[in-house]
Amino acid sequence: MRIGELAARTGVSVRALRYYEEQALLVPERSGSGQRHYAAAAVDRVGLIQTLYAAGLSSRTILDLLPCVDARVNTPESRALLRAERDRIDERIARLAEARDRLDGVIAYSEGPESGCAFLESERALSRSA
Template identity: 60%
Template sequence: MRIGELARRAKVSTRALRYYEEQGILSADRTSSGQRVYSDTATERVWLIQQLYAAGLPSRTIAAILPSVDTGYAAPELVETLRAERARITARAAELEEAGRKLDQVIELAVNPERCRGSHGRTGASAGEAY
């Protein structure tokens, strides 16, 4: 199938498909005139790539994963890489949760400044502190 058809089926842009090809995570044959022709399984490959990106994996890790998907075997080094990526995502999620809690405090201060005032009319808590 041609690039436009794959883009429609996979619900991605042709630009994304070209990018995937540049990253070495999607391949296409070429016609004599240079047009890309994708296999019938390319749609599923693009969906998988999208899921891996949505999981927060960078293209270099995705490129390392895809051969394991094709063969059904993941080398121990790859498993360790995936575990490290999972730990990175977990740490980032915790950072975002903490940022959300701090933002909640700032919102509360903005909505109810009287709850956070000290005895002299000053704010009793800074934006990053609990009050």
């Protein structure tokens, strides 16, 4: 398929697909006239790239991970890389959950003094322990 069709099938812009190519995340075949042609598997590849970007991975890290996915590479190094990224994502999730909980406290406080007292006490305790 050509780049426009891949963009339509994945919901990713042509510009983003070209960026993926520049980063060596996506490698199309080229016709004699230089047009990009993608295999059907490129749809899944783009989905994976999007998922990894959404998880906060850099293009460099994604490039390092893709061989583990493509060839089902199973080495101690590849497993360590995958675990390290999972641990980094887990830490990010924990920070986001903490931010959400604090936001819930702010919302409770804004809805009335009786519900906000617990929030104020927990914020004071947090500031004392920091």
